């Protein structure tokens with residue numbers, strides 16, 4: 798077998814793996830863009846009490862950035878898709894970040910009890926499935942920061958709007974003893990209709 802054929806087989810294998818896990822999880826490992834990531838970092842507090850969890854860590858775009866911002870907090874990226882997960886392990890080996898780890902598991906089976914901050918970039922169905930677990934397990938004081946997709950039925954404390962061509966919303970939720978701090982219906986991301994709105998609440 799020639800080298801070219803081996804490379805072709807490897808490429809097909811990688812693509813098939815990525816496609817299979819996209820179907821299984823409902824979302825491809827598309828990364829959070831740098832502008833949205835900056836907005837998420839900006840939306841996060843100065844200090845985080847407890848662990849930082851990236852639910853579906855993909856290629857590590859959020860996990861690495863949050864681990865760098867919070868060197869004293871333990872950051873864990875949960876990812877089911879093997880190739881992005883392996884990529885993150887190699888990335889971590891090349892650029893060690895002592896407070897960061899990646900686990901290849903379904904985040905629905907991971908404990909959230911010690912979380913002080915949850916970050917995610919999922920999809921509407923994923924947020925819907927995640928909601929009962931968040932309500933069951935998150936402690937008062939924990940923050941949830943979600944790229945693009947809101948938690949259905951939770952009114953967010955703040956919606957930041959990224960400085961990109963889609964005016965991507967970043968939803969911020971703070972848990973209190975009774976659950977998310979404002980249980981109102983989701984506000985429409987005004988920025989989708991009026992890009993000049995900029996930051997809605999900050």
Ligand SMILES: C[S@@+](CC[C@H](N)C(=O)[O-])C[C@H]1O[C@@H](n2cnc3c(N)ncnc32)[C@H](O)[C@@H]1O
Pocket residue numbers: 818822823824825826827828829851852853854855856857858859875876877878881902903904905917918919923944
């Ligand atoms: C859109 S990507 C976001 C990646 C990264 N968090 C970022 O923002 O750059 C979503 C990732 O979530 C992963 N994912 C979806 N459902 C999952 C689950 N139940 N458990 C673990 N990973 C999951 C997918 O495999 C995908 O890599």
